[in-house]
Amino acid sequence: MSQLREFLSKNVWAAWGLFLFTAGVVLVFGLLASSILERRIETKAAVRQFRPIAEMETDPSVWGQQFPRQYDRYLQTKDMDFASREGGNIEIDMLARDPRMVVLWAGYAFSRDYNQGRGHMYAIEDITKSLRTGIAQPMTCWACKSPEVLKMMKEKGTKEFYSGKWKDGLKDMVHAIGCLDCHDPQTMSLRLARPALKEALERQGQDAAKLNHQQMRSMVCAQCHVEYYFKGEGKELTFPWDKGMSVEEIENYYDQAQFKDWTHALSKAPMLKAQHPDYEIYKMGIHAQRGVACADCHMPYRREGGEKFTDHHIQSPLNNIANSCQVCHRESEATLQQNVFEHQDKIRELRHKAEDILVQAHVEAKTAWDVGATEEEMKDVLQLIRKAQWRWDFAAAGHGSSFHAPLEVLRILGHAIDLAHEARLELNGVLIKHAVTLPVSAPDISTKELAQRYIGLDMPLLENEKREFLKTLMIEEKK
């Protein structure tokens, strides 16, 4: 040190140089530290220091003022340009892709129109334009489509909401599924805003208030992505979970309630329509068993700027393998995608097999009625058709079931194939008794149009009715 002191006292310019260099280094470190602290503050501010939002604030853009990143990603649910095997197709006509379903749903509105589900942002648009909705549907159909539902339930009462007409709700539903549907506006915590799930849990002896955060990351989804029905005259949204959540236990519940969704137009079987038992099937798969929540894969963490936040672009993990699957799985994107596709292919194979047999069963049952079969003769046949199609639908109706619990789905489809064939064996006896020459010839249902014609749908008429219906509604609103 004494030598350095001596050197500097002799070389004034070197002393100034060292002084300036040191000052520079300190400045750079200071800026860096400030930047790090700022990022931390940004992160914490967003999470902790928000201003509570109004109790019934249904407009996501208001929430978005305080949570701009979550809001921006939420808006992305409008993006349907899939990277999945479907290609960039924006809206898939499922009936055109598999016209057998037209016959399977004959007499039910799904035979008119059934598209693959789209992002949450389309919730109101899609239910409005669907040929499945019109003058007859109850208000309950809105239950999962918009946060305005919560406001209406609060104002009118839940029972009163359910007992209204769907068409009367159209003017009130402004925002598609949004922030208020899952978050408490005061605390930003996840919460179950709708009554049906809480009621179902209560009937099972569970307390919704005791669900922990990781459970809530699935349960907010289970408010809607479940099997449900509209119970009784009051059309109350009800989850049929009282006996359990397997396909057999839910069937048992419906059987005991002597419930049917509709009577099949061809076979006259008392049918059940599976909705989308996503949560039920997910619960039976390995990811749920390992504690992985819906949000872990469908809303994985995302980093932007200094902030790590839950990605509110809810979508298929196949569109986002890097952030969802690869957090745990070390295989390449291509490998992981291929694994999922292979599962889908195996399941689709049995699914289509079940459909073929079921179509034939409905057609043969129609033939039996046509030649004068009696209620007594057809009783067992109709029960077998109901059971078989319920299993097929439970396996087929969900979003991503072949990923969520592939083994359970194949088990269910195996039973669907068995029961549909049992129905045909019974039918054989009835047909022969009535002197029908076997085999009953299968109709040409190779396209959606042919299938809809076969079951007697006048599609131009239905489409026109829908157009007129919407026009009338809009005129009424203007008055």
Added chain:
Amino acid sequence: MSQLREFLSKNVWAAWGLFLFTAGVVLVFGLLASSILERRIETKAAVRQFRPIAEMETDPSVWGQQFPRQYDRYLQTKDMDFASREGGNIEIDMLARDPRMVVLWAGYAFSRDYNQGRGHMYAIEDITKSLRTGIAQPMTCWACKSPEVLKMMKEKGTKEFYSGKWKDGLKDMVHAIGCLDCHDPQTMSLRLARPALKEALERQGQDAAKLNHQQMRSMVCAQCHVEYYFKGEGKELTFPWDKGMSVEEIENYYDQAQFKDWTHALSKAPMLKAQHPDYEIYKMGIHAQRGVACADCHMPYRREGGEKFTDHHIQSPLNNIANSCQVCHRESEATLQQNVFEHQDKIRELRHKAEDILVQAHVEAKTAWDVGATEEEMKDVLQLIRKAQWRWDFAAAGHGSSFHAPLEVLRILGHAIDLAHEARLELNGVLIKHAVTLPVSAPDISTKELAQRYIGLDMPLLENEKREFLKTLMIEEKK
């Protein structure tokens, strides 16, 4: 330092103390290092510095002199006290557990006697005492049971070996499946000692010599744990893989070769018997797709003393979850076991369903023949029964298929159920044409004994014949 030197020169006892202490520390470190080196040497010595073993050394105890740890564990394949869900049962009578199989195999020796496979050490004992072997079986039945087979093939030639009689081999087979079956005695490398696998690979355009070490850790098992048949008059052991290894591709191969294992005693269908397509089904599962070899789970690494070696106690990984599954999976033993059991349960459900329908199809076909059905009327029925039962058997015959590729197994069983029902639908027509009142009543086959009586087996006679046969053989040997 100078202060210490001064202190020591004044205190001689302290100097001596320090000297001895230092010497002690050095000694301890030296011993430690020596022990570590010794362990390393032990490990390396075992692997690298063995004396080559004679080319046709079939006695595992001779190999065991140089590889005592591997040999000790190999001897453990005698231990059948399973920790699995079967409890401590040592030999499970599969026909008693599921008497439907007696009917499914009517006319074939499996209907007499079929026990769950036991460890390699039992290979000779089990094939000898089985009611499936006797005067008629070809020498080919020995192909996978003993290293003496290799010696005989070398001495006689392979073709000549295959064309002999099983009973003539009994005196030559001394050692059960052992070291020579998988290892080169000169280099200790894994090698394919038997011709069938190499031939099958060659016909597929693959070169067995180019398989790498990790592949060989499965391929030595695939020498035997595969689907196979005895081709033509020469009874040559052949793997039916020329068109691929799926259940449909192998069926295609057999169909084209117009091959059948036997004609069913009840239905007269030209049947196929699946052997144990373990390797084929394993290849279709996720573990194979991730590069996990048979040995990784069935022969995981084990540590004894200083040596880390491949555990030659080949067994179900369920008996050894800590060393096999938990190397990769972080879940508890109980959880992993429960996951496997759940797969097994789902698969068993569809498997039993397929069996029920198949039994009924055989019984109804017998009824049709009894009332005078013609070959022409029965042609399609018999093909459907063949196809359905082939699928059921392919899914059911393997060891651990419900673990190796559960999705593929369920897919196959779904088709088995479908095809068996198709057979019954066809049969319905035939039966009605011949004025049979439907339904055809099902026989009581609730126990193995009842089922064997139903298909016309005189078990006391067969058991006596076997006893006499073995006695005669032993007398012949003594001469």
